[in-house]
Amino acid sequence: MRLKKILNNNAVLVMDQQEEKVAIGTGVAFGKKKNDIINPNKVEQLFVMKENEKLQQLLNRIPAEHFFISEEIISYAEKYLGSKLSEHIHIALTDHVSFTIERIQDGIHLQNKLLNEIKILYRNEFEIGLWAVQRMREKYAIEVPIDEAAHIALHIHTMKLQGGDYGQTIKHTAIVREMIQLILKKMEITIKEDDISYQRLVTHLHFALSRVSHYELHELDEEMLRMIQKKFADSYQCTKEVTAIIQHKYDIYFPESELGYITIHINRLKK
Template sequence: MKIRQILNNNVALVQRGELDLIVLSNGLSFRKKVGDSISADEVDKVFVPDSNDVLENYSYLLSNVNQEILKATTRIVRLVEEELGEAVNDYLYLTLLDHVDYSLKRAEKGQYIVSPLAWEVRKFYPKQYELSKQALTIIFEETKVDFPESEAVSIALHLINLQETKVSIEDTMKEMRLVGDILTIIKMHYQIQLDEGSMNYNRLVTHLRYFAQRVAAGEIYSSQETEINKQVRMMYPQAFLCVQKISKYLYQQFQKELTKDEETYLMLHISRVAQRKESEE
C-alpha cells in the first residue's frame, strides 16, 4: 500500500491496486511521507469507503479527532466484537467515533444528555446497555472524562444498530418509543404495575417489539380473521377496550390501522399479562 495523503500521525489515505483506503494505527504516519509504502502489519484498522463522498467524510472525521478518542473507540469496538460475537463494520466504528468526539465536546461545557428512551434501552437491550456502561469506563481511562451513567443510553443505541443491514437509529428510537407507549397505555387502562419478571410480560414485550418493527416497515398483517376476533372480544372485554385505545394511538401517531389479526394477537397477549386484574373484576 502506498501513501497518497497523510491525514495525521495516526491516519493515512493509501492506494492498494485500484482502491483508495483509509488506514489507522498509532503513530502510523510518523516519519513517513507521501509515496512511502505501508505494510499490512503496520495497520490496526482499514476503512474501505464506497464513494468519494464517504471517503471525504471518513477522512475529515478521522483526521480531526485526537489519539485518546481513537484509542477509546477502538477499545470499545473490540469489546463489542468479543462480547456480541459480531464483526463491527465501518459504519458503527465511525458513528461511535463521531459520537464520542461530540460527547466530549459537550462534556467540556457541562452538557449531558438524558435520553427519554433510558427505560426502554435498559429493559429491551440489557446486554448492549451493560456494554455501553463499560464503554464509559474505557472513555474515562483514555480521556479522564467521567460521564454519568445516563450517557450509556446514547452509546447503546449505536450498538443496537450493529447488524449489517441497518435500521437507522432514528427508526430504532421510534420503535422503542412505540413499545414503551403501548405498555403505558396497558398500565393506565388496567391501573396496574406489570410484573416485568413474568413470562407473560416477556412474551408481550417480544410481540410488541416485532409489532413495532412491522409498523415501521409498513408490514402489519393484512388478513381479517373476524370470527376468532369476535370470540376473543367476548372472552376478554377489558383487553378489547385496551386495544381500542392502542388502535387510536397508533392511528394518531403513525396513521396505521390495526387489522383484525393484529387486534386479536394484542388482546390475547394483554389479557394474559393482566389476567390477575381481570379475574378480580
C-alpha cells in the first residue's frame, strides 16, 4: 500500500493492488510523504468508491473527526436496519454532519418544519437520528436539537438501496405537511400529533402521493365511493378543496378513489 497523496493527517490516497483507494486511520499520514509505504495496521477504513474524487475533496476541507463520527452513525444505521446503505452515504452524511457541528458551534440552530411528519413516516430512520444526535452531544459537548434527528433520518432513508431521491422525499413530506395544515384549518380541528388518527392520515397521504406519482390506482368500489360522499359530505368537500389546491400548485392529480380514502381518514380526525 503506497502513499499517493495526503488528504489530511488521518486520511490519505493510496495505490493498493494497482487500485486507487482512500485510506482512513488516526495519524495515518503522520511523518509520511509521497510514495512512502503505508502500514495496513494503521488503516481503520479503506474506501474504493465511484465517487473517490468527491470523498477526497470532502476530506480535504473538513476535520477528520467529523468523518469518523459520521462513519459511526453509518455503522449504527446499517446494523439497526440490517442492510447496507448506498456508498454515497459516506459523502452525503459526512458533509451534512460536519456542517451541522460547525453551525451549532457557531450558535446557529435551524428548525426542521417537517419534524413531526418525519417521525411518523420514517420511524426506524428517526430512531437512528436520535442516536446520532445523542452521540454528537456526547462527543462535542454541544446542544444538538432533536430537529437534527429528522435531517439525519431523511439522509438515512434516501440512502437505503430502495430509499429514493432525497429532494423528492423532502418535497413529498412537505406536501403532506401542507395538506395536513389545510385539512385542520378547513375542518377547524385541533389535534395532538401523537394521536393515532393523525398518524394514520399522515401515513396515508404519504402513500397516496407515492401512488399518484407512479400512476398506481388505489381502487374503491363506486357504490362505496358514493356512500362516502353522501355520509361524510363535509369531509369529502374538504378533501376536494385540499386536493384541488395541491393539483393547482404542484400539478399532482388525485383520482376519485383516493379522495374517498382520504375522506375516511379526515372523518376519523373529527371523532
